[in-house]
Amino acid sequence: MEPIRVALVEDDPDIRQSFEAILADAPGFACVQAYDNAEDAVADLLKRPSPSGEGLGLGSPDVVIMDIHLPGMSGIDAVRLLKAEMPMLQIAMCTVYEDDEHIFNALRAGANGYLLKRTSPEKLLEAISDLYHGGSPMSSEIARRVVASFQKIAVPNPELATLTAREKEILDLLAKGYLYKEIAAELFISIETVKRHIHNIYEKLHVQTRTEALNKVFRMH
């Protein structure tokens, strides 16, 4: 069985060599490239592009372990560039940063996993294998924040709760861009009633225009 081909991007020589040693000792893994900066890594890895995203070039690694804090270009920008050209390449960040900003920017840029540097060698190898098989390994602190981010999304607006069912129904159509007369036709009521409802909605939400109302609705979604 072919070993999993790994590339490292890490500026600290001690850490890089330590990772290389771990990979060299582990059966089934091979460190095929190691870079100490993002510019070299991007330039070199893009030399072996997958013709149309359906596979990786011959010399390409299967998995990239990318530091975030690097001299010059950041690891996050490197991920963005690499993923744009080689979407099948599996990349995991490996860094000391565990704040939401770094985590979410990295994932938005296209990173497939996010590990903390204090990850044990066994967990690191397990993560690389997981990546290779299409998983998204995360240190448990990271998973926790990612999961927590789903709960924060819904910030219930108390103003919205004061709307009646009919008002919510009309606000929903309003948000979709329906004209007053279209709402009236949809609900089989007169346009005057639509105006009255919308007037009441605006009063409850403390807004004057449709756009302000929409911003209140979208903000918590």
Added chain:
Amino acid sequence: MEPIRVALVEDDPDIRQSFEAILADAPGFACVQAYDNAEDAVADLLKRPSPSGEGLGLGSPDVVIMDIHLPGMSGIDAVRLLKAEMPMLQIAMCTVYEDDEHIFNALRAGANGYLLKRTSPEKLLEAISDLYHGGSPMSSEIARRVVASFQKIAVPNPELATLTAREKEILDLLAKGYLYKEIAAELFISIETVKRHIHNIYEKLHVQTRTEALNKVFRMH
């Protein structure tokens, strides 16, 4: 050392007994409750509320493993109710569903982890331990979808790319709810120019009204 106290909510007696057996055999784990439906589980677990969220009641489990498909109330609704009263209680879903809808609804409801039923006994125990220590265990297929959801958020609309810098600037103000005359004042141009720009924007986005334009802008943000 005290064992981790686990409660199960699972309607299939075979699976429930199998989980109980796994927990009974594992040192450091104890199955303290098992329910075959969500109503009983919620009613019973809420009898031991944490006074103000800072801890769990004396008879409470540390960790709950919750099925989603149950007779009557769903496991997702049960999580919502339990988390509202006992936010410190750690709950992981354990189910066969691996579609985005179920995953994200469960996480939004407050679930701390999400496991698939085909998870091996070793991984299950590891997940329970991870939960107990504040992590968010996920099967790797689940982690993959959760991470992918961060990338999908930004679906670049090619129509938006055709807008000039000035048009984007005006669209931005338009989205914030500015009136035409306010945009004119903000940018030191005439209201007629604002109308012209907005007209051009609508043409490029293939919309007729402000609200339709906003929906195009918000959709990819």
Added chain:
DNA sequence: TGGACAATACAACAAACGGGGGATAGCGCA
């Protein structure tokens, strides 16, 4: 140097929006 494009501006007009004042009818609850 001519053409394409972006930004600016004006005019006239129709449609849509939003505020103000009413009014009626039903429904539940004190």
Added chain:
DNA sequence: TGCGCTATCCCCCGTTTGTTGTATTGTCCA
């Protein structure tokens, strides 16, 4: 029974939005 809330409807009026014309200026590029 009466009060409050909700949903429904009407009129008047000014403002805002969006369309359709036309036109000037500047820039960039072939």
